[in-house]
Amino acid sequence: MIDRLLPDEETPCRKQRYLKQDRSIRNDGVLKMRQSQTLIPTMREIPADAETKSHQLLLRAGFIRQTASGIYTFLPLGKRVLKKVEEIVRQEMDAAGAVEMLMPSLQQAELWQESGRWYTYGPELMRLKDRHDREFALGPTHEEVVTSIVRDEIKSYKRFPLIVYQIQTKFRDEKRPRFGLLRGREFIMKDAYSFHSNTQSLDEVYDRIFQAYSNIFRRLGLNFRAVIADSGAMGGKDTHEFMVLSEIGEDTIAYSDSSDYAANIEMAPVVSTYEKPDEPLKERQKVSTPNAKTIEEVSKLLKVEETRCIKTLLFKVDDKYVLVLVRGDHEVNDVKVKNYFQASVVELASPEEVKSVLGCPIGSLGPVEVKEGIQVIADHAVQAIVNGVCGANEDGWHFVNVNPERDFQVTAYTDLRFIQEGDPSPDGKGTIRFAKGIEVGHVFKLGTRYSEAMGAYYLDENGKSQPMIMGCYGIGVSRTVSAVAEQFNDEKGFIWPKQIAPFDVHLIAVNTKDEVQRELAEQLYQSLQKERYEVLFDDRPERAGVKFADADLIGLPVRVTVGKKASEGIVEVKVRKTQETFEVPASDIVSQLASIFERL
Amino acid sequence: MIDRLLPDEETPCRKQRYLKQDRSIRNDGVLKMRQSQTLIPTMREIPADAETKSHQLLLRAGFIRQTASGIYTFLPLGKRVLKKVEEIVRQEMDAAGAVEMLMPSLQQAELWQESGRWYTYGPELMRLKDRHDREFALGPTHEEVVTSIVRDEIKSYKRFPLIVYQIQTKFRDEKRPRFGLLRGREFIMKDAYSFHSNTQSLDEVYDRIFQAYSNIFRRLGLNFRAVIADSGAMGGKDTHEFMVLSEIGEDTIAYSDSSDYAANIEMAPVVSTYEKPDEPLKERQKVSTPNAKTIEEVSKLLKVEETRCIKTLLFKVDDKYVLVLVRGDHEVNDVKVKNYFQASVVELASPEEVKSVLGCPIGSLGPVEVKEGIQVIADHAVQAIVNGVCGANEDGWHFVNVNPERDFQVTAYTDLRFIQEGDPSPDGKGTIRFAKGIEVGHVFKLGTRYSEAMGAYYLDENGKSQPMIMGCYGIGVSRTVSAVAEQFNDEKGFIWPKQIAPFDVHLIAVNTKDEVQRELAEQLYQSLQKERYEVLFDDRPERAGVKFADADLIGLPVRVTVGKKASEGIVEVKVRKTQETFEVPASDIVSQLASIFERL
Structure with a gap:
């Protein structure tokens, strides 16, 4: 991550533009406004349903108004801030060589069926029918539309790389819209897409956009980190989220206290090493543990430290069941389970499933004498446990003095747990701390996910047909306004940074x-x-x-x-x-x- | 209309801004672009389904691409033109004292139910349900949303006038989208709304916006007219449409060849006077006219000029039937019928209705001995007919030597026909000519239509509650791009005016x-x-x-x-x-x- 940290030096070109804008991003439009002739409905009271500072102040200072759940109007002051943020985004995207265009919000279902997302997107995708009963989606992003356009217009490797972007209203029917502009159902987004004939070009553009994003959030005065993120079902490789550090953030970031390392906690590898205590192995015993189900209860009842307990969970990995072991004080990171098996779906088995597969309740699971055909994998920390405790696969009973290898075998010891505060940083520098973050940007190497599904091929140097290699890059523009609002205020109201003050x-x-x-x-x-x-x-x-x-x-x-x-x-x-x-x-x-x- | 013609003089403020922009409206963004790094997919062939010059050239020169019927992507060049047009619109709206805001596209059904438009708008309104099955409209305009906001925030006459505007994507599910950006289903519009405590203030702001619109279309170099328009079901009084003169226009404008008078032909009053020929009245006779149904056929068969024929049509006016008479060479203007009766709905009766109401086919109608209870009104020209011809209300028979007053009575002689080329101009200056126009703007005095329906009241100087008086003002921004494209080209391609060249x-x-x-x-x-x-x-x-x-x-x-x-x-x-x-x-x-x- 270090090579990507926010540079203090600016390009001459950018410097020149900064100078021009020493006070704020200029709207070429109106410089002045009489308060008597505009609409700034301030409020003394704190609105009851606004939980966060930014949401409260944006309402109280008359920047926004809600018209329906998760749907807002930008009043004149809010619109001015929004425009200035957009202008900063636009300048940096332009400087990165991206060209602006504008794609439609109404996207025909056929395109989404080609990519497959029509079937997998879920209720967040707003769908509607036109007067001829043809189905449409209201665009939450534009991978399908942009891929179809480039597929139709570009045939040769000579035209790559191509980077396009737009700043546009997006729709996502959030289950629980909240925090004002932070999680809305209609919002402004900058989305960009790049097309390449080789991965080096994708890497180069990815880094360029990464730098542009760093410039944007730095110019907005935000306290942010670019964190390693989960590429999820998209199948891409590299992906980073730009997170503004904030107590109200919905994501947890694991960062190093002495380097620039930062990752979504789901993504942070654990590099801890564990020393096996030098104790003699005792004889395994089955003990009665009535009503003790959780690690905490068992640990108390048997007077054994949680670090000696073996937490055992049954997961359904695609179509088979797997027992996953971690130390009692650790938590299973299911993303790591998923990655280990290169699986599509990983889910914790329900109590009913556990009962039917293993014949006992969830609180009594353990790896000893496990039913045939159930694979067992364990986190590295489990390997260092001596004379541990685990469930006996029988309601009300646990084993004590359980020892790996002697009492149970596992397919593999690997990294399966969430990183914790106090763990060493994966980059070898310093110790991990946690912070909450608001995701404001996302850069993603898509690869050929969409081009293969949608038949976007080009002819390479040798006249051979190849799928286009793609990247996608998003900034939540209205969400960024919220993040700035959350950061720049005091008990009396906002303290807008001069760059984007209305x-x-x-x-x-x-x-x-x-x-x-x-x-x-x-x-x-x-x-x-x-x-x-x-x-x-x-x-x-x-x-x-x-x-x-x-x-x-x-x-x-x-x-x-x-x-x-x-x-x-x-x-x-x-x-x-x-x-x-x-x-x-x-x-x-x-x-x-x-x-x-x-x-x- | 004369007082509103496009002034040649500019305000000092505007002049200053023009100077700044002597070459073009500046995007503060990127000044340069390498053709190798952008997306300008030009075409040599004329696309088969593009009928108009603007549509063909916007496609051929790589400015736009269609993604679905009536739904377009603005490619980089198109987006640049769009932005420059938007910027001109923004500057003039700002200068007119309007403040920019941004309202949502997703509009909850409840607001539209309050105004009543939910029930009357028809299939052009795109409707959808969210994940909780709540109904929404995709905004084609924003009267409901803006009225609800101002209703909630403004309580006193002191805060008026207020003029707000936005430039935003709109949705209208046109039955037959066509001509590219000219009639699309998703398009960019500038819509503005004004709020007032008295009609003088509305008049003043209406004139100001009228002037701003004139400035905008003049700066775009368009050949346009501000024409008197139909206030339709909106119930407003004053309303003008800004029409760009063009052969591909879907509206017909009646304008004077020697003054600035211009009106939608539906709206142009006929001021012609008709002299009654000095002929003796002959005896009325019933004659057989087998197979002669139309005026042309009857006129030929009986060897009578069309100007001597009485064209008789049955209309359904709200719930009652009315016979409308015009001269054989004239056409009934149903807007005038509607206005005469102050009716809500006026429709030509179907052949079945005519049969059932009058007992004869459409081609045989006439005002003589008309069935009791059917009101008859006639255009002024009918009064001057001597020894005329009309249907006998019996299949295959007409009357000749019919004379008004002697042979039939009418409730009123009034102006009921469409103006025609060659008629005198209603302002008394010159002769009427027709031209086709593309509607690019519309200004409208709404009055209290929405504020009464939606309960938007304020307290006046005397503390009395009054409905807010409103105006609304729209410009089809993407349509305007089309209109400019239609006007500025030659056989080789576009000739963009410098103000908005990409x-x-x-x-x-x-x-x-x-x-x-x-x-x-x-x-x-x-x-x-x-x-x-x-x-x-x-x-x-x-x-x-x-x-x-x-x-x-x-x-x-x-x-x-x-x-x-x-x-x-x-x-x-x-x-x-x-x-x-x-x-x-x-x-x-x-x-x-x-x-x-x-x-x-």
Whole structure:
């Protein structure tokens, strides 16, 4: 992972673009907005059903509104942030050599039937029929559509690599939409697809997009990690998720405390070694363990450490049953079981299945004298157990003083457990810690999964037909807005990073009935725009307290307040992030702002 | 209409923005593209199923591809044009004081049930169910969603007027999608909605948006008219359609040859006056007219001019039947019938209905001795007929020498026919001509249609609850791309206006194997970008003929060709629009381009 860490150096090209955007990503559109003429419905109360800080604040500060479960409207402020995030994504994708296009949301079922996903996607895929009863899917991603287009248009290796992307509304009928924009049913995504005639080219583009993603999340000021992820049923090899570290994250990341190693905990290999205690082997005994089912209960009852217990689980691996052994204090990682057997489906057997296959309850399983035909595999740690404890495959009975090899055999000792905090980092550097992460991006080497299924072939240098090699790359754009919102706030409201703040400056006229104040404010409103600052002007006839509270809630980088000292030509400047407040002659405001934004 | 004609003067604000964009609407994104790295699949053949020039060229030049009937992908060039059109729309909407937001495509059925449109919209509305069997519509427009948001957030007259807009994908399940982007099932639309506490404010904003639309279509270089349109079932008053004049248009516009009057033909009042010929009234006679059903047949058989025939039609107006009379050479305008009766539904009666109501076939209808209870109305022209001909309400028989008043009575003489070419213009200036138009925009005073149905009330100055007054304003953005494409082309391909050309310059290296040519081309590629030209660089190893044909097809404003004279530092410049071709020292290219783009 180290070679892929976020670089501090920028390409000259990017630097130039940064300079142009020292304050924020410019919309070429409107620089200014009067608060009286827009829709920023702020709320004092915390909405009852909003659990996370970002969801609460996006609602309270008037950035979004829910119209149905998991379906949101971006109000004017939310739309501005969204556009700026999109623009950063677009710039970095363009710089990586990807070309923008726009594919449709309505995707005919036939394409999904070709890829097979029509049958496997499940209820997350929204389906509908048109007036002629033809079936369509509302696109959650566009592998099928893009593969069909490239299949029809490109015939020769000479046209590769090709990288295309789009920023578009996607649909996924989540079972439990939650956390506002974080897990919605209609959301904005940037999805990219690359096509290649060889794996070196895929590797090269994968690294380039990886770098683009790092640039994007770094420019957004996010605290993130690129973690090794599960390639799952997609059959690809390399795959990384970009995770923003956050307590509300739904994924757990295992990372090293002293290197850049990071992986989804499902994916982290365990490199621990276990020393076998130098104890004499005792005679195995069958003991009565009434009502003791769990490792904890058995360990207590028999006064044996959990590390001496052998946790035994029955899995259904594709069509056969397998016993999996791990140490009592460890947990089975079913992804590793699946990978070991190169299986399609791995599921823990139900109590009924266990009863019918092994004739005893789940709490009494063990590897000793196991029924013929049931394969047994074990985690490395089990091999180091001496005089251990396991179920006797009989309700209410366990064995004590069980020893591997002497009392049971296994097909293989291998890595089968979840990594834990405190384990050594798989890269050999430091110790593993856990963090929660919000997945905001995903890069994936698809290989020929779609091109073979959908007949996307090209002619190689020798005139031979070959399946196109593909990669796919996604960023949850609206989810990223949520992740930024979650990270940049305090008890009063948002503290937007200047790059994506909806406006640069919140200009407030304290008393709009005071002609001097109003005039000075209007004058600043005009002059700041001329300097290309984006200004939100609170010209509402509200009390000062309301305006200040709203300004803190909305969280623009700088507040400029025109109050009583307007008659002396003095205004107040407040930096939202640092809470600094100072008075400035109105005539100096432009140079003051320049230096503030320089520092921010 | 005159006061609303496209002004030649520009506001200072707009002028400033134009200057910034003298070459094209800038994407802040990528300025350059190598043809070898993008997807521009040009075609030599005219696609069989593309009937219109724009559809053919958008396909042939590699701007779009169809994925399903009426559903298109915007390939890289198409996406760039689309973005530039969107940006022009956005700038003018912002300048008109509208604020951008983004509402969802998935709209819950409950909202549509509140407005009633769930029941009336018909099969054009795409409907689907989510995993919990809740019904949703895929938004074709957003009146319901925006009304529900504003209803929830705005309570006081002080917050009006509010104008919001969005640029977004819309869905409409057209019965016969056709002409490419012109009539699609998934398309990009700009829709705007305004909210007011009084009709003066609505009028003022309507005019402002009207002006913004005029600016937009003028900036796109389109030959268009703002025409008076039918407010239809919406119940609104003022409504105009913006029509691009084009042979492929599906609407007919009646316009004056000497003023700015223009209206959808359905909406144009007839102001003709008719002089009654000074002839003695003859005795009415019943004559046999076997097999003569149509006006033409009867007129021929009886040797009577069509202008002396009384065309008699039975309409079902809501729940009652009405006979409508027009002169033989005129056509009934059912919108006028509907408006006369202030009816909800007006339909021509079927032959079966005519038989059952009047006891005779359609071809034999007439107003003489008409069955009791059937109301008769007539167009003004009928009043001036002397010794006319009409059906005898008996199969195979007509009356001759029929005279109004003497032989039949009518409830009213009013304007019931379609205007015709040659009629005087309703504004009193000039003569009516017809043209075909493509509807690209629509502005509409909704009034309280949605706010009353959906309970969107505010408190007025006196604390009294009032329904919000609304307007809605749409532009078919992808359709507009089609309209521009239809207008700007020649037999070789597109001739994009510089404002929205996908790139400014098409740079061609004739022989990429020639090092001198390649180097000079690469050098120009870099230096033109530095001057902020958007450059498409044809670096493909193709024959010169292929490259030139593709360049003409794609139709960028200027082609710069690096060929044999590269060794002398000379390149060729071709202006697509004028076909001018001249040689220029590469060192002069920047100043040459500046002067060319100045003129374009």
